[in-house]
Amino acid sequence: MNMFSMALLSKRALTVSGACWIAAAAGATDLPKPEGLQQIVDDTAKWEHVHSAQCFTEGIASDADGNVYFSDIASTADCSDAGHQEGTILKFDAGQNAVSVFRSPSGQSNGLIIGNNGDLFVAQGADFGGRRVSRIDAETGRSHVVAHSYQGRRLNSPNDLTIGPDGLIYFTDPRYSGHESIEQPIQGVYRIENDGNATLVVADAVKPNGLAFSPDGSKLYVAAANDNSSTDYSRHVKDQPVHAGLMAVLEYPVNDDGSVGPRKILVDYEGVNTLGPDGINVDASGNLYVALFGVDEPGIYVYAPDGQQIGRFPTGDVWPTNTEFVRQPDGANFLYMTGGADLYRIRLK
Secondary structure, X not given: OOOOOHHHOOOOOOOXXXXXXXXXXXXXXXXXXXXXXXXXXXXXXXXXXXXXXXXXXXXXXXXXXXXXXXXXXXXXXXXXXXXXXXXXXXXXXXXXXXXXXXXXXXXXXEEEEEOOOOOEEEEEOOOOOOOEEEEEOOOOOOEEEEEOEEOOEEOOOOOOEEEOOOOOEEEEOOOOOOOXXXXXXXXXXXXXXXXXXXXXXXXXXXXXXXEEEOOOOOEEEEEEOOOOOXXXXXXXXOOOOOOOOOOEEEEEEEOOOOOEOOOEEEEEOOOOOOOEEEEEEEOOOOOEEEEEEOOOOOEEEEEOOOOOXXXXXXXXXXXXXXXXXXXXXXXXXXEEEEEOXXXXXXXXO
């Protein structure tokens, strides 16, 4: 979610070696220790700083070999010092401990996910981006358009995606920024059917961002974030008061026919000084890992399936956007996190 000025983010210099950046270790030890998560991480576990990108990192995905893919969004409002770009998908090779450019331009890629056959699915946003969901073939490297419209109108700005219990791709389509005209009257959650058509699944998440399913597929979780009556945060007048609307983690029951039932507010951030939740991740026990930033205490908040907070990974000055569970080639389990312009990881039990 590209929702705030990159002037608030610290940028670290890149070390370039041929076509790859060697992963940097500086700046990792200043992240606070986890709180209340002894069943998930050891007391000695610390965040490691993996890599510094140029602008704004998002959308982590991992393949069967433990390689990690993540987006570097180059918005025109926040990344002008890097020159106008269309974003980049970066790849971290855990075995080589190096980051390389996987795809540039990326069409302002945001959310990423690896399909069951190893293909990489990409949510491409607005602001000179693709405004579509694409698939990058794992064998050929070719890109294929999967969804670009609904009812004959272009999508607003696909943000995040996941795979449903039916094996289909689900994605959110809000609009946070971009000069393009808005053609979809609803900022919704969509499913891509086997015939390639998109179906509107959720129409009342207001401004949906991250999404995930429960382990048994019976519930769909959606992050309603930064509902500030705006479809382009960069056009707000400086210091103009903005009242935030719905900011919550929403829960929808999933019916047998693939439709969803009425929403329930699982975690409500009303009255909290925050821009709202971003990426959502769910572990095998059904606990939710929610990236929360623009808040007095940013971090990855961990909630039980009933919405009660278990603990959190506080992140200090780093504003987190997404997480991903990754098993490395040596069998070690990590939680990877994008935050600001960086990629981090912490070892799990």
